[in-house]
Every structure is written in C-alpha cells, then in structure tokens.
Amino acid sequence: MKYVKADWDPRLPGFHVDPGEYLEQLLRLSEDLPSGARKFATDADHYNFRSARCVKDLELADVHVPVGRNESMSIRFAPNAWKHEEGLRIEYVGVTSFSMESHREIDWTEAETVILDEIIPTQDGCVHEIALTDATVLVRCSDLRATWGDG
Template sequence: MRYVKVAWDTEYPGFTVDPHPYLDELPCLAPELPPGAWTFATDPDHYRFSSPRCVKDLGLAEVRVAADKSGSLVVRFTPNPWKHEDELEIRYTGVVHFSFDYAHALDWMDKDTFLLDELLPDPAGCRHEIALTDATLTVRCRDLEAVWIAPAPSDQDGPQTPMA
C-alpha cells in the first residue's frame, strides 16, 4: 500500500497498523475517486477502530468472481464477534484486475482477518488494496459498493417447532 502502514512487529508479535498517512492524503485523493469508492473511503467510521463499522478485524468469508465477462466481483467479510454486528460485502463493478497474493503464513489463525485497506484513483476508476493477516487482496475496477448487512439468523436462533 502506498499510504496505509501495515507491518508485523517482531518485538511484540502482532501487526502494527497506521491509517494516518492515508487519512492525511485522502482529502486530495477523494475527489478523484468514483462515487462508491469515495463514499466508502471517506466514511468517518471506516478507520475508527472502536466503531462497529470499522473494517479492521472483519474475517474474510468469501470471494465470488463472475463466471461471465461482466467484470463483477464480490468479497464478503464476517463480523468479529467482539466488535462488529454486521457483515461487510464489497461489490466491485468493471473489474480489470484482481489478485490474491499470500505474503506470509500465520498457521495459528483459522481465517484471514482484515487489517486495513486503502482506495486510490486508478485509470480504470479505483484501486482497492486490502491487507489481510495472511494475504493482500488487490482490485482495480470502475467502482465499488460497500454494504453492511445484518447476518441471517441461524436455524438454532429461530423459534423451534415441536416435532409430532
């Protein structure tokens, strides 16, 4: 990433993250972003770590790539139970590049966790780079829509019908 800082700290094992260089640059970048990317990047809760609408700590759940040539891609993240209430689904349109690159391996984690991201202007529209605990997801596209969705209740949570 160009502005957001994500690094593994060997002294205190864990990730250090810093969105401040990106947030300082965002007022200059935002006008060049397409509308959906602009809305997502400039949401005041996006980088507020204590907010239930902050992207940090969401769990990667699914990546759906269109089988046709529509250029659509959907990435879904599940809530962290100690922080989030809703899932985040990012719907990309006009995708011209998608990569999922593994940089290192943290075998003790059961899923990749969202560390931080940044959205930058791109000739295609925007470039969205997401740092995960085990990988980097990069999408270049015309635009995106980020939607917070309440998770569907599980079968165990609903009313029980007695069996006859």
C-alpha cells in the first residue's frame, strides 16, 4: 500500500498498523475517487478501530470472480465475533484486474482477517488494496459499492 501501514513486525510479534498518512491524503485523493469508492473510503467509521463498522478484523468469507462479462466481482467479509455486529460485502464494477497473493508468514490465525485497506484513484476508476493476515488482495475497477449487513 502506498500510504496505509499494515506491516508484520516480528519484534511484537504482530502488525504495525497506521492509516494516518492515508487519512491525511484522503481529502485530496477522494476528489478523484468514483462515487462508491469515495463514500466507502471517507466513511467516518472506516478507520475508527473502536467502531463496529471499521474494516479492521473482518474475516474473509467469500470471493466471487465472475465468468460472464456482465457480472460484477464481489468479496464478502464475515463479522469478527468480538468486534462487528454485521459483515461487509464489496461489489466491484468494471473490474480490469484482480489478484490475491498469499504470503503464509503467519500460521496462527484461523481465518484470513483484514488488517487494513486503501483505495487509490486511477484514470479509469480506482485500485482497492486489502491487506489480510496472510495475503494481499488487489482489485482495479471502475467503482465499488460497500454494503454492511448479512449480504
């Protein structure tokens, strides 16, 4: 990620997590984000670690990669029982690339959980990068829609 810090620190051992630089840049960046991505990235609870609607600690539940051209891609996150009241579904529109790279550095977690994410504008939409405990998800798309609930 360009601004968000979500790095494994073996000295802790744990993650060094800091969205501060991204939040400083977000006002400027959000002007160029598509509307759905802007709404999600600038939500006051998105990086509020005490909020039930913070993305941190959500658990990866499902990735739907379409085979048809008219379908959208989606990622569903289950709530963390200790923090969230509901899960999150992100639907990506106009996906031009998707990758999920596994790191397998940490072997003590039962589920892939969100460390943090970052949405950066591009000429044709945005790039959404999600740091998970053992993987990184990268989606380039024209826009996204995030929906909290059971969905």
